[in-house]
Amino acid sequence: xxxxxxxxxxxxxxxxxxxxxxxxxxxxxxxxxxxxxxxxxxxxxxxxxxxxxxxxxxxxxxxxxxxxxxxxxxxxxxxxxxxxxxxxxxxxxxxxxxxxxxxxxxxxxxxxxxxxxxxxxxxxxxxxxxxxxxxxxxxxxxxxxxxxxxxxxxxxxxxxxxxxxxxxxxxxxxxxxxxxxxxxxxxxxxxxxxxxxxxxxxxxxxxxxxxxxxxxxxxxxxxxxxxxxxxxxxxxxxxxx
Amino acid sequence: xxxxxxxxxxxxxxxxxxxxxxxxxxxxxxxxxxxxxxxxxxxxxxxxxxxxxxxxxxxxxxxxxxxxxxxxxxxxxxxxxxxxxxxxxxxxxxxxxxxxxxxxxxxxxxxxxxxxxxxxxxxxxxxxxxxxxxxxxxxxxxxxxxxxxxxxxxxxxxxxxxxxxxxxxxxxxxxxxxxxxxxxxxxxxxxxxxxxxxxxxxxxxxxxxxxxxxxxxxxxxxxxxxxxxxxxxxxxxxxxxxxxxxxxxxxxxxxxxxxxxxx
Numbered sequence: 001x002x003x004x005x006x007x008x009x010x011x012x013x014x015x016x017x018x019x020x021x022x023x024x025x026x027x028x029x030x031x032x033x034x035x036x037x038x039x040x041x042x043x044x045x046x047x048x049x050x051x052x053x054x055x056x057x058x059x060x061x062x063x064x065x066x067x068x069x070x071x072x073x074x075x076x077x078x079x080x081x082x083x084x085x086x087x088x089x090x091x092x093x094x095x096x097x098x099x100x101x102x103x104x105x106x107x108x109x110x111x112x113x114x115x116x117x118x119x120x121x122x123x124x125x126x127x128x129x130x131x132x133x134x135x136x137x138x139x140x141x142x143x144x145x146x147x148x149x150x151x152x153x154x155x156x157x158x159x160x161x162x163x164x165x166x167x168x169x170x171x172x173x174x175x176x177x178x179x180x181x182x183x184x185x186x187x188x189x190x191x192x193x194x195x196x197x198x199x200x201x202x203x204x205x206x207x208x209x210x211x212x213x214x215x216x217x218x219x220x221x222x223x224x225x226x227x228x229x230x231x232x233x234x235x236x237x238x239x240x241x
Numbered sequence: 242x243x244x245x246x247x248x249x250x251x252x253x254x255x256x257x258x259x260x261x262x263x264x265x266x267x268x269x270x271x272x273x274x275x276x277x278x279x280x281x282x283x284x285x286x287x288x289x290x291x292x293x294x295x296x297x298x299x300x301x302x303x304x305x306x307x308x309x310x311x312x313x314x315x316x317x318x319x320x321x322x323x324x325x326x327x328x329x330x331x332x333x334x335x336x337x338x339x340x341x342x343x344x345x346x347x348x349x350x351x352x353x354x355x356x357x358x359x360x361x362x363x364x365x366x367x368x369x370x371x372x373x374x375x376x377x378x379x380x381x382x383x384x385x386x387x388x389x390x391x392x393x394x395x396x397x398x399x400x401x402x403x404x405x406x407x408x409x410x411x412x413x414x415x416x417x418x419x420x421x422x423x424x425x426x427x428x429x430x431x432x433x434x435x436x437x438x439x440x441x442x443x444x445x446x447x448x449x450x451x452x453x454x455x456x457x458x459x460x461x462x463x464x465x466x467x468x469x470x471x472x473x474x475x476x477x478x479x480x481x482x483x484x485x486x487x488x489x490x491x492x493x494x495x496x497x498x499x500x501x502x503x504x
Contacts, residue, residue, distance in 0.1 A: 004502065005500070005501050005502055006501050006502065007501060010501065076460055077500065078459065078463070078487045078488075078499040078500050079487060079488060079489065079490050079495075079496050079499050079500050080496055080500060081500045081501075082487070082488060082500075083488065083489075216488065216489030217489070
C-alpha cells in the first residue's frame, strides 16, 4: 500500500493511534517488570507504585478508544486502514486487561510482604513473568513493523507460560500440604500465577488479531493451550517431596 | 479480469455476462478487455476514479454508447442467452428490458402520470386505460413515491423535489417491466435523506430487479451493493463480494483507491 493518504490529517490521526498503542504496550511491559521486581525484592513501595501506575494506563486506553471512534466516525476507513483501527482498538483492550492483572499482582505482593507470609519458592512465577514480558516486547515490535511471522511465533510462545503454570500449581499444592501455615502465601502466589497465565492468553489474542490486521485473514486452527491446572488433583497420601 | 487475484465472491447466477469487452472513442481505448458477470437480483457497484471507464462500461449494457458516433464496442455481452450487440437485436426492446436512471433526474415536461405512462404507451404494454393506470400506480408504489404524489398525479413531474424526481425516473424505468436497471450516479445531486430513501428503495427493488450502479461514493457502494467492481484506467482491476473488497481487497491498486491513497 502507498504510505501517504491524500488527506494529511488522516495520516496524523492514524500515526497518533499507533503511537498511543505502542506507548500503552511499553507501559504495560514496564508495569509487569516492576511488579515482578517488587515481588522478588519484597518491595512494598514499588508494588504500590505499580498499583497507582495502572490509572495512567486506563487513561491512555480511554484516549485511544476516543481517537479510534473519532477515526471510524469521521474518516470512515476501509480495507487495511479499517483493519488497523478496529484491531488497535480491540488489542488496546487486551493491554488494559494485562494492566489490571499486573495491578492485582502488585496488590497481592503488598499483602503477603506486609504479612510476611511464607510463599514457598517463586522462581517459576518469576520465569512465567519473564516469558510474558518477552511476549509483550515481541508483540509490540510485530505491531510496529507489521511482522506477521513474529506475531505467529508469539502466539505459539504462550504454551510455555501454560507449562510453567502447571508446574507451579503442583509446586504450590505440595508446599501447602507440607504446612498449613503456608496456605495464605501460596494461595496468593497461585492467584498471581493465574494472573500471569491470563496475561499470556491476552498477548496470544493480540497476536491473533495482528495476523488478521496484517493479512485480512484470521489464523486457521485453534491455538494449542497447555494449561492443565483445571484438571489437576494431588493425593495428600502420595505426594513427592 | 486483467489480474489473477480477486476478492472473495458470492456464487450467484449471472443474468448478464460481459467477456473481453473493449470500448474505443475514436482511437482512444476507454475500456480494456473487461470481463464481468452481473449476478441476478443483486446490486453490483462499479467504482473507480473519474475517467476510469465505469460509466462507459455501464452504458455498454443497454447499448447507450450506440448514440455516440465515435464510439466502438467489441467483445461479447450476453443477456438472456443472446449477444446484445448482435445485429438482430432490437435496441429499443433491449432498453425496455434494461432500463437506465441517470445522475440528474430528467423527468419529461409532462405530468407525473404521463412520465410513468410514457414507456408502457410507446411499447404498447397497456391494453386498456385501467390497465395503464394500474401500471402507473404499481410503478410509483415500487419506486416508493405513490403515497407522496397520489393526490397530484396530473401535476408536472418537474414540480417534485430532486429526490422525488429521481424516484419518478425510477418509476418510469420500472413501468416497462425491465429485468435490469442501470443507475449512473443516481444520488450525486441529492441530499443525504433523499439518498437514504433511494438506497432503501434499491434494497427492496433487488428482489425483483437486478441493479448495476456507478457511484463515486465508496460509502454508498459499501452500503448498497453485494458485488463491487473496481475500475482503473479502463481496466477492471478487481471484482468480488462487496464485504471482501472493502475489508480485504486482493489488489494493491484497489486497496490504495478505497483507502484514499494515491494509486
